[in-house]
Amino acid sequence: MPTALITHADCLTHVTPDGHPERVARLEHVLHALEPLDLLRVSAPMAAEDDILRVHPASYVSDLRNAHPNDGFAQIDADTFMSPGSLDAAFRAAGAVLRGVDMVLSGEVQNAFAAIRPPGHHAETETAMGFCLFGNAALAAKHALDHHGLSRVAVVDFDVHHGNGTQDLLWDEKRTLLITSQQMPLWPGSGRVDEDGAYGNILNIPLPPDSGGDEMRAAYLGQAFPRLRAFKPELIIISAGFDAHRDDPLANLNWSTQDFAWLTAELCAIAQDLCAGRIVSTLEGGYDLNALSTACKAHVTELIKASL
Numbered sequence: 001m002p003t004a005l006i007t008h009a010d011c012l013t014h015v016t017p018d019g020h021p022e023r024v025a026r027l028e029h030v031l032h033a034l035e036p037l038d039l040l041r042v043s044a045p046m047a048a049e050d051d052i053l054r055v056h057p058a059s060y061v062s063d064l065r066n067a068h069p070n071d072g073f074a075q076i077d078a079d080t081f082m083s084p085g086s087l088d089a090a091f092r093a094a095g096a097v098l099r100g101v102d103m104v105l106s107g108e109v110q111n112a113f114a115a116i117r118p119p120g121h122h123a124e125t126e127t128a129m130g131f132c133l134f135g136n137a138a139l140a141a142k143h144a145l146d147h148h149g150l151s152r153v154a155v156v157d158f159d160v161h162h163g164n165g166t167q168d169l170l171w172d173e174k175r176t177l178l179i180t181s182q183q184m185p186l187w188p189g190s191g192r193v194d195e196d197g198a199y200g201n202i203l204n205i206p207l208p209p210d211s212g213g214d215e216m217r218a219a220y221l222g223q224a225f226p227r228l229r230a231f232k233p234e235l236i237i238i239s240a241g242f243d244a245h246r247d248d249p250l251a252n253l254n255w256s257t258q259d260f261a262w263l264t265a266e267l268c269a270i271a272q273d274l275c276a277g278r279i280v281s282t283l284e285g286g287y288d289l290n291a292l293s294t295a296c297k298a299h300v301t302e303l304i305k306a307s308l
């Protein structure tokens with residue numbers, strides 16, 4: 001079965017002010033890097049508002065609509081902006097991960113990668129932050145549970161920043177296991193080990209600044225993978241941020257491209273053992289264009305290998 005690449009040109013119409021790290025060129029570089037790969041290319045639909053309401057209240061969606069500018073920028077928080085294309089981009093980004101879930105669970109594809117922006121893992125229930133508007137990974141998990149009737153969905157977030165939004169959205173959802181690794185200390189400051197969810201359904205893995213692939217592999221082998229196997233998910237969602245790369249300007253971990261490939265291959269092997277290889281991965285951060293596109297290509301290459 002193929003690997004799906006789900007994206008939409010609307011995700012390039014979400015523009016941020018000059019010098020902002022979460023910029024259009026990120027997705028352009030990712031898509032260029034993925035061009036030679038053998039992927040089933042799928043146009044992302046817009047998520048329906050009802051889909052968004054699985055994790056965000058209607059008042060939050062209307063606040064975003066009201067804030068949405070007709071020209072220029074609207075500043076939503078310290079580092080989150082909307083341009084005239086941002087709402088369409090956000091609905092396409094959410095729609096991409098939902099389509100990924102639909103395609104993987106129907107057996108059309110083995111796994112899927114949503115190449116989208118804005119990213120999602122910092123968006124809390126009623127708060128846009130950290131370049132994120134809708135909680136894409138949490139939306140995907142809820143869609144798999146509530147629309148498709150799954151019983152257990154795991155989310156693995158290896159972005160260098162804490163997935164505070166996904167944690168907030170899934171805090172009291174005992175049908176999910178969230179495993180999130182992050183540099184600590186680092187913005188947004190959350191992600192301590194004792195933040196473990198209302199039902200012990202969250203595993204936070206802080207990693208010290210300047211640590212690298214060896215520390216990451218030890219943490220995943222020692223903590224993440226045993227928890228994942230014990231949970232027996234029916235689907236694995238990946239929040240795939242590539243800003244733990246040693247060349248990333250926003251953080252201080254020293255992962256190599258090979259580390260991202262290793263982690264992806266391990267997750268694919270676990271998915272093969274536990275849930276027929278079902279994985280939906282969605283793009284989060286990564287701010288050095290070369291490191292982002294190279295590591296993302298390595299990630300998607302492993303998804304393809306696992307689908308053969």
Ligand SMILES: [Zn+2]
Pocket residue numbers: 159160161241243284285286
């Ligand atoms: Zn990040």
